[in-house]
Amino acid sequence: MSNENNVTGDSGPELAALVASGTVDVPDFPKPGILFKDLMPLFGDGPTFRKVVDGIVAHHGPDSFDVVAGVEARGFVVAAAIAYAVGIGVVPIRKAGKLPRPAFSATYDLEYGEATLEVHEGAFVPGQRVLVVDDVLATGGTAGAALDLVERAGGTVAGFTVLMELDFLKGRERLSPRSVHALLTV
Numbered sequence: 001m002s003n004e005n006n007v008t009g010d011s012g013p014e015l016a017a018l019v020a021s022g023t024v025d026v027p028d029f030p031k032p033g034i035l036f037k038d039l040m041p042l043f044g045d046g047p048t049f050r051k052v053v054d055g056i057v058a059h060h061g062p063d064s065f066d067v068v069a070g071v072e073a074r075g076f077v078v079a080a081a082i083a084y085a086v087g088i089g090v091v092p093i094r095k096a097g098k099l100p101r102p103a104f105s106a107t108y109d110l111e112y113g114e115a116t117l118e119v120h121e122g123a124f125v126p127g128q129r130v131l132v133v134d135d136v137l138a139t140g141g142t143a144g145a146a147l148d149l150v151e152r153a154g155g156t157v158a159g160f161t162v163l164m165e166l167d168f169l170k171g172r173e174r175l176s177p178r179s180v181h182a183l184l185t186v
Contacts, residue, residue: 009165009184015055018048019163019184037164037186039135043077052183053081056133056161059181062086065131065158067124069093071117071146074135078163082133091123091130093146104152106145110138117145124155137162137182140171147178 009016022042029036043049056078062085069091070079076092083090096105096116103118124130130150137143147157157178165172165182172180 007184007186010181011055011059011183015052016184018042018051020186022048023164023184037136037166039074039163042163043074049081052163053078053085055183056082056181057085059161060131060159064129066129067091067131067155069119069123069130069132069146069150069155071132071134071142072098075133078133078135078161082131091119093117093119093132093149104149106149106152108141108145110141115142117142117149119149119153121153123153124150126154128155129158130155131158132160134162135164137165137171137175137180138169140169140174143171143175143180147175 007013007016007020019042022039022045024038024041026036026038067089068079068083070076071093072095079090096118099118099120102121104121105116105118107114107116132146132150134143143160147160150157159181160178161181163183165185167185
């Protein structure tokens with residue numbers, strides 16, 4: 001598991017420690033030189049996952065967003081849980097070629113390559129307040145593309161939350177002036 005000493009995050013040390021305790025470092029995945037942060041243990045621990053989801057909802061306020069958008073793939077898990085907790089809908093932001101109807105797309109750089117995300121045209125009612133969630137914020141490429149797609153599809157970004165921010169990759173800076181909420185910053 002990740003080091004849980006001196007953990008920090010935008011919602012305080014308790015939630016940061018919960019995320020850290022549910023994270024396993026996997027070296028050389030998906031490519032040599034990358035240290036992958038695997039959050040699957042967190043998702044598999046019901047009480048911990050519930051506290052994390054409740055912490056995200058408490059941070060934003062359950063009345064501050066109308067729908068949750070999750071970024072493929074682990075963002076789907078978090079988005080669905082938040083949507084269920086609040087009693088609203090969830091919209092997937094998918095990798096290219098996975099959506100069956102016309103979609104907006106955005107191509108962006110990753111820390112280890114290039115990718116494209118898509119969201120259905122008409123996924124949001126114009127002006128609908130959208131909470132966008134993902135598991136990890138790295139360089140900000142994925143997040144920036146997802147936030148832009150929400151706006152292109154008619155939504156209004158009400159917030160952006162990640163479970164973990166890899167501070168050394170400067171993704172928060174790349175997204176500025178947009179606000180980032182990270183439960184754990186490493």
